[in-house]
Amino acid sequence: MSQQSRVNVVFVGAGAVGCFYASRLHHPSNNVHVSVVARSNYKAIEASGVRLQTRAFGDYTFCPDKAFPSVDAAAAEAAASNHPWDLIVVTTKALPDVNDDSSIIAPLVGPDSTIVLIQNGVGVEEPFRKRYPSNPIVSAVTVISAEQISPGTIRQNRWTRISIGPYSDGKGTGDAEVARRGQVATENLVRWWRDLGGIKDVEAHDEMGLQTVRWHKLCINAAMNPSAVLSGGRGNADMVSDPELRRHLLGVMQEIWEAAPRILGRGFPPSMATPEKIIRSTERNTGARPSMLLDWEDGKPLELEVILGNPVRIARERGVELPRLQSLYALLRSAQEVRRMSQTRAKL
Numbered sequence: 298m299s300q301q302s303r304v305n306v307v308f309v310g311a312g313a314v315g316c317f318y319a320s321r322l323h324h325p326s327n328n329v330h331v332s333v334v335a336r337s338n339y340k341a342i343e344a345s346g347v348r349l350q351t352r353a354f355g356d357y358t359f360c361p362d363k364a365f366p367s368v369d370a371a372a373a374e375a376a377a378s379n380h381p382w383d384l385i386v387v388t389t390k391a392l393p394d395v396n397d398d399s400s401i402i403a404p405l406v407g408p409d410s411t412i413v414l415i416q417n418g419v420g421v422e423e424p425f426r427k428r429y430p431s432n433p434i435v436s437a438v439t440v441i442s443a444e445q446i447s448p449g450t451i452r453q454n455r456w457t458r459i460s461i462g463p464y465s466d467g468k469g470t471g472d473a474e475v476a477r478r479g480q481v482a483t484e485n486l487v488r489w490w491r492d493l494g495g496i497k498d499v500e501a502h503d504e505m506g507l508q509t510v511r512w513h514k515l516c517i518n519a520a521m522n523p524s525a526v527l528s529g530g531r532g533n534a535d536m537v538s539d540p541e542l543r544r545h546l547l548g549v550m551q552e553i554w555e556a557a558p559r560i561l562g563r564g565f566p567p568s569m570a571t572p573e574k575i576i577r578s579t580e581r582n583t584g585a586r587p588s589m590l591l592d593w594e595d596g597k598p599l600e601l602e603v604i605l606g607n608p609v610r611i612a613r614e615r616g617v618e619l620p621r622l623q624s625l626y627a628l629l630r631s632a633q634e635v636r637r638m639s640q641t642r643a644k645l
Contacts, residue, residue, distance in 0.1 A: 301327065301328050302328060303328045303330060303380065304328060304329045304330065304383050304384065304485075305330055305332075305362075305375070305380050305381065305382050305383050305384070306319075306322060306323075306329065306330065306331045306332070306382070306383065306384040306385075306386060307331075307332045307333070307334060307365075307371050307382050307384070307385055307386070307405060308331065308332070308333045308334065308386045308388055309334045309368060309385065309386065309387050309388065309389060309398075309401070309402055309405070310334070310387060310388035310389035311333045311334065311335035311336070311338055311339075311342060311347075311364075312388065312389075312445055313443035313444050313445045313451045313452075313453075314388050314415060314439060314441060314443055315333065315386070315388030315389075315415070316333070316347045316349070316359065316445075316451045317349065317351070317441065317443050317451060317453055317457075318386070318388070318415065318439070318459065318490070319331050319333055319347075319359065319361065319386070320347060320349055320357075320359035321354075321490055321493075321494030321495065321496055322486075322489055322490060322493075322494055323359060323361060323362070324489070324493045324494070325362070327489075327493055329489055329493065330362040331361055331362055332361050332362045332363040332364065332365065332371065332374075333347075333361045333363075333364055333365070334365045334366075334367065334368055334370075334371050335364055335365070335366065336366070337448065338445070338448040338449045339364060339365075339366045340448070341447075341448040341449030341450075342361070342364045342448075342449045343364045344449075345358070345449060346358045346359055346360035346361070346449070347359040347360075347361070347449055347450075347451060348449060348450045348451070349450075349451050349452075349453065350446075350450070350451070350452045350453070351452075351453040352453055352454060352455060353453060353457050353495075353496075354453075354495065368401060368402060368404055368405060369404055371404075371405060372404035372405050375405070381407040381409065381410065382405050382406075382407065382410055383409070383410065383411065384410070384411050384413055384482070384486075385402055385405050385406060385410055385411070385412050385413065386413040386414075386415060387402060387412065387413065387414050387415065387416065388415045388416070389416070390416070390417075390600055391416040391417060391418055391421045391600055391602075391603040392598050392600060392602070393424060393602050393603065394598070394601070394602050395598045397424060398424070398425075399424040399425045399427070399428040399429070400428070403428070406429055406432060408431070408432075410432055411432065411433045411434070411435060411478070411479070411482040412425055412429060412432055412433070412434045412435070413434075413435040413437060413461075413482070413486070414434065414435070414436050414437060414464075415437040415438075415439055415459070416603070417514075417518060417600055417603060417604060418511070418515070418518070418600060418602075418603025418604045418607060418608075419508070419511050419512060419515055419603065419607050419608050419611060420467075420603060420607030420608070420610075420611055421436075421603050421607075422434055422436050422464045422467065423467065426464065426465075426466065426471075430472070430475075431472075431475060432475070433463065433475055433476075433478035433479035433481075433482055434463070434464040434465075434475075434479055435461055435462070435463060435464065435479055435482050435483050435486065436461065436462055436463070436464040436507050436508075436511070437459055437460065437461040437507075438459070438460045438461075438507070438510045438511055438514055439458065439459040439460075440456045440458040440459075440514070441453065441455075441456045441457055441458070441459075442454040442455040442456055457496050457497075457498060458498040458499075458500070459490065459496065459498075459499055459500070460499075460500040460501075460502055460507060460510045461483050461486055461487065461499070461500070461501060461502070461507065462483055462501065462502035462503055462504055462506055462507030462510075463476050463479025463480045463482070463483050463503075463504050463507075464479060464504060464507070465479070465504060467504075467508060467611075468505075468562075469503070469504040469505045476504065483501055484501065486499075487499050487500075487501045505561060505562065505563060508561055509557070509561060509563060509565060509566070509569075512553060512557045512560070512561065512565075512608075513557075513565055513569050513570075515553055515604065515608060516549075516550040516553045516554060516572060516575060517550075517575060518587075518604050519549060519553060519604050519605060519608065519622055519625070520546045520549040520550050521533050521536070521546065521579075521587045522587040522588065522589035522590070522600075522604060523589060523601075523604070523605060523625040523626075523628075523629045524536060524542065524545065524546060524549070524625070525586065525587045525589065525590040526589055526590050526593045526599075526629060526632075527625070527628060527629060527632075528542060530590060530594070532583075532584065532585055532586045532587075532590075533579050533582050533585045533586070533587065534579060534580055534581070534582050534583045534584070534585065536579075537576055537579045537580055538580070543576065546576065547572055547573070547576055548621055549621045549622065549625070550572035550575060550576070551572050552619055552620075552621045552622065553608070553619070553622070554571070554572055556612055556617050556619055559615065559616075559617050560611065560612050560615050560617055588600075589604070596636075596640070598633070599629065599633055601626065601629055601630055601633065605622055605625055605626035605629070605630075606626055606630070608622055609622050609623050609626055
């Protein structure tokens with residue numbers, strides 16, 4: 298591959314997903330330089346890099362170009378070195394009711410920066426588009442099983458698939474030049490992750506194709522995640538073994554499957570698994586416990602807005618009701634608020 302001018306990439310969020318994809322993108326010999334903004338694991342990464350135990354690529358250590366304890370530190374480094382951040386990759390949990398990620402990355406964003414969002418749910422791009430109307434945005438959906446087993450040590454268990462595409466306005470009708478720059482960034486990322494990083498299942502999509510991928514993954518996330526919490530802590534395979542829960546999960550998935558063409562203007566392609574196939578596949582996923590359930594048990598905020606709230610609102614704006622999702626959203630949002638108030642009183 299021909300040499301190119303230096304590309305400076307910073308990942309905001311050094312959890313399991315962020316560290317894995319950062320490690321497969323970092324190739325200084327081809328002038329792709331990846332740094333990370335870490336929080337709780339900053340000291341471990343700064344001292345020893347990221348130790349990865351992967352099913353796909355064996356065991357190795359990823360030493361980022363730089364490790365930063367904060368966004369402000371990364372911004373100061375870019376200013377001091379006169380090397381602005383070309384790509385800003387956000388891999389934090391999407392919690393718009395808790396943090397405005399678009400505001401958090403503001404010190405990093407320059408006029409030529411591209412923002413890449415590897416986050417769950419739908420509607421995650423809109424706050425970034427509003428704040429940065431002239432910056433290209435690349436939206437990404439990943440299917441990966443990975444966990445941080447100790448600070449700075451990541452284990453990748455299964456899957457590496459990542460789907461990416463440009464984002465203009467979520468309808469494919471935004472600023473043409475911004476969308477074009479996003480398409481160029483998408484093509485570059487596909488090439489770097491595939492040809493340099495060895496990830497074979499990197500998939501490029503147009504804007505609406507990528508949104509279709511987001512809504513398809515929502516069939517799984519919007520069904521399994523909140524139901525695991527509301528069912529009392531049952532895992533995926535355990536839930537589908539229960540006849541009533543299985544019917545419920547299939548109903549949630551089917552609601553999204555039938556509504557998506559009316560919301561997006563295109564249906565799911567034949568290559569995407571149907572709700573029935575997803576349910577059958579889940580039977581074999583023994584031991585799996587959704588991330589929302591783990592967050593609930595740890596007392597952490599849930600990704601309610603991007604997995605349930607945003608889909609309900611986006612659909613409603615386009616004349617489509619999602620009553621099953623709306624019920625899950627109302628119940629779980631209330632449960633989270635009641636718990637938050639209880640925790641607040643306990644601290645008084």
